[in-house]
Amino acid sequence: MKIRPLWILALVVPASLIIHLQKSAQVFASDDDQTDTGREISIDCGVTEESQDSNGFHHEADDAEFVESGKIYNVSSDDIYANSQEQVWEQMKTVRSFPEGVRNCYTLKPKNGKCNNYLIRVYMSYGNYDHKNSIPYFHLHLGVNFWEKIKFQNVTDIRRKTVVQLSPTNYIDVCLINVGKGTPFISLLELWPLSNSIYRASSSLLPLGLMTCVNLGMSENLKFIRYAADIYGRSWLNGKIDNSKPIYTSEGINIDVKEYRLPSDVLKTAVRAQNVSSSLYINLTSINFTADNEHYIYLHFFDFEEHSNGEVRSMEITFTDTIREPVTLKHEDVRTLVKKIPKGVILNGISITSTPGSSLPPMINAYEIYRALPQPNTPTHEEDVDAMRNIKHAYNIMRISWQGDPCMPIDYRWAGVTCNYSERIPRVTSLNMSSSKLAGQIVTSFSNLMTLEALDLSNNQLTGEIPESLAELPNLKLLNLTGNNLTGSIPKALRDKSTTGLTLILDGNPGLCQTSSCKAITKKFIKPLVASVASVAVLTTIVYISLMLCRHKRKHHSDSKVMLVKKDDQIRLKNQGFSQAELHRITKDFETEIGEGGFGKVYLGRLKDVTQVAVKLLSKSSQQGFDEFQSEANLLSLIYHKNLVSLVGYCDDGDMRALIYEYMEKGNLRNLLSDNNPNVLKWNERLQIALDAACDSIDLET
Numbered sequence: 001m002k003i004r005p006l007w008i009l010a011l012v013v014p015a016s017l018i019i020h021l022q023k024s025a026q027v028f029a030s031d032d033d034q035t036d037t038g039r040e041i042s043i044d045c046g047v048t049e050e051s052q053d054s055n056g057f058h059h060e061a062d063d064a065e066f067v068e069s070g071k072i073y074n075v076s077s078d079d080i081y082a083n084s085q086e087q088v089w090e091q092m093k094t095v096r097s098f099p100e101g102v103r104n105c106y107t108l109k110p111k112n113g114k115c116n117n118y119l120i121r122v123y124m125s126y127g128n129y130d131h132k133n134s135i136p137y138f139h140l141h142l143g144v145n146f147w148e149k150i151k152f153q154n155v156t157d158i159r160r161k162t163v164v165q166l167s168p169t170n171y172i173d174v175c176l177i178n179v180g181k182g183t184p185f186i187s188l189l190e191l192w193p194l195s196n197s198i199y200r201a202s203s204s205l206l207p208l209g210l211m212t213c214v215n216l217g218m219s220e221n222l223k224f225i226r227y228a229a230d231i232y233g234r235s236w237l238n239g240k241i242d243n244s245k246p247i248y249t250s251e252g253i254n255i256d257v258k259e260y261r262l263p264s265d266v267l268k269t270a271v272r273a274q275n276v277s278s279s280l281y282i283n284l285t286s287i288n289f290t291a292d293n294e295h296y297i298y299l300h301f302f303d304f305e306e307h308s309n310g311e312v313r314s315m316e317i318t319f320t321d322t323i324r325e326p327v328t329l330k331h332e333d334v335r336t337l338v339k340k341i342p343k344g345v346i347l348n349g350i351s352i353t354s355t356p357g358s359s360l361p362p363m364i365n366a367y368e369i370y371r372a373l374p375q376p377n378t379p380t381h382e383e384d385v386d387a388m389r390n391i392k393h394a395y396n397i398m399r400i401s402w403q404g405d406p407c408m409p410i411d412y413r414w415a416g417v418t419c420n421y422s423e424r425i426p427r428v429t430s431l432n433m434s435s436s437k438l439a440g441q442i443v444t445s446f447s448n449l450m451t452l453e454a455l456d457l458s459n460n461q462l463t464g465e466i467p468e469s470l471a472e473l474p475n476l477k478l479l480n481l482t483g484n485n486l487t488g489s490i491p492k493a494l495r496d497k498s499t500t501g502l503t504l505i506l507d508g509n510p511g512l513c514q515t516s517s518c519k520a521i522t523k524k525f526i527k528p529l530v531a532s533v534a535s536v537a538v539l540t541t542i543v544y545i546s547l548m549l550c551r552h553k554r555k556h557h558s559d560s561k562v563m564l565v566k567k568d569d570q571i572r573l574k575n576q577g578f579s580q581a582e583l584h585r586i587t588k589d590f591e592t593e594i595g596e597g598g599f600g601k602v603y604l605g606r607l608k609d610v611t612q613v614a615v616k617l618l619s620k621s622s623q624q625g626f627d628e629f630q631s632e633a634n635l636l637s638l639i640y641h642k643n644l645v646s647l648v649g650y651c652d653d654g655d656m657r658a659l660i661y662e663y664m665e666k667g668n669l670r671n672l673l674s675d676n677n678p679n680v681l682k683w684n685e686r687l688q689i690a691l692d693a694a695c696d697s698i699d700l701e702t
């Protein structure tokens, strides 16, 4: 069964809770903050401790959190300084190279998770790190699909590859593929969160590989505009157009830069034609268009020149004889024109002319060209990927092939794993970890591989009991546990299943009770056993559902974790209980009333760490209120979703009952949707809430 968290929420969340969607307003504020901090992950490959470079930029440690294989090297000192003009030259001094295996991957776990837009970039500079003077050639994969070929001309070349992707998975794998022409290596890996509305041309969700990104009209002595000037990590090359005139504005830019968040240096410089009747021509013969790919062109305009009497600048952009677009600009208009160039069309250039009535010459600030990367492979089912990763970590398995996606691409699937490829989404059908030095218990993650038909864990050092949950695998035909140190008796459900098509192989486990006398012993205890199994089952179901609910945002959950134990109609939240006295202090004796909720009044409070909170006090009279109080406390303590307000704590002291929430400064959902409110949710914000909701519950179609 596929559990779809938001649908469940819709079913179980009491109406009163829905108003807590108010949280989304804050989410946008914090998303913005995040993009303001620029890149989220930067790994200086080969440097195994966190570091800061001379520009003050932070780099993560290149360690097992991201990569499990490879060897680190310093590049040859003779070659380092050749690159010292580059912003990233310090990061080019060390590399991680992958002499073993065909596919080696870095795995990134961005905070925003799947269905969000990211810019991912790798840098590679050989620098003769292996003292062999032999430059390798290899491939890059993004997730389960081909991304780029990596070729170098010189030992000191720096290769930079950039892709923008709406990630279909919570984990992003960047893999280096050995194609038999030298050992792959990497120097620097970066990930930047982007707005979800940009670089998403038309209906396509294909990743876009950057081909060129050019700013026009820049001063001669600058080579690039980039981070930190560009908050999205783009590197704008200084470009030229023949017979054009550079123009710039020295005025501060006081406009909404819109989703693309172009750096102000890109907006402030441009080129225009010499006069109204001449045109601009962007020569693209050096761009390697390929007939097999779609391409996407982004043309950026900011018309900072003065226009007299409300004149407009009216232009026509010609891509090919048949692909043309008009662009009309008023003074201070910012515009990005996105054009899809279909497969089979090779562009030689783009010309920009003024249309007959226009009295202003054509102009342009910047352009970008991307290649849409076909995605013939679909990643393995998310539940299988999670289960396989959990199994891998539970037994600390460092097999070289156990990196990236377990089933895809077929040629690189994990050793011992077989998959079913007959549906669009591959699934794991058998797992052979025979003689793999596994020690410890049989973890329950095996039981999450819902389509598993064969599990071979023979000849390991597994201990403990055989988990009954394995019997829940509907298609399991073979369970080979030969040659371990398992103990206890065989779970009844498995014994039953072995009479209906499951082959159970258990010999070579001296401590395991397999005889009929063993069955007789268990019979004596059958009654209490049934009782306890039943309660365990109920408990497991509750824990399972709450885990499913929490799973998506577990990372965020950890810092606002509230554990709840229900006992005799009392609610206990571990470490989160507040006393009456504390509530009086937090709210300054209930000084500021901020509203009236379903079961009582709401007061503003301030915790010791100055976090603002809303304290919902349960009015003493209301029993209906008490039930609501309980269900709200129960539910909120179990889930964390970014569109729901989170519970900070509760008070159940004497005759005072209260829930303490994060305080939502911007008011409730009704306010946010009301036109009278200055902070009314914008359309794109509403869209984003819908997108989050949809993406949490629907598999991404590509």
Ligand SMILES: *[C@@H]1O[C@H](CO)[C@@H](O)[C@H](O)[C@H]1NC(C)=O
Residues within 6 Å of the ligand: 072, 073, 074
């Ligand atoms: C790289 O060079 C640094 C100092 O320059 C040294 O401490 C480090 O051990 C070297 N690393 C390797 C892998 O050779």
Ligand SMILES: *[C@@H]1O[C@H](CO)[C@@H](O)[C@H](O)[C@H]1NC(C)=O
Residues within 6 Å of the ligand: 432, 433, 434, 454, 455, 456, 478, 480
């Ligand atoms: C698992 O692999 C071992 C040896 O590699 C083999 O003997 C065994 O038959 C395999 N099990 C299954 C279920 O294929």
Ligand SMILES: *[C@@H]1O[C@H](CO)[C@@H](O)[C@H](O)[C@H]1NC(C)=O
Residues within 6 Å of the ligand: 434, 456, 458, 459, 478, 480, 482, 483, 505
């Ligand atoms: C079970 O595992 C043992 C040991 O690896 C192997 O010899 C045997 O063939 C396996 N049985 C089946 C049915 O795969």
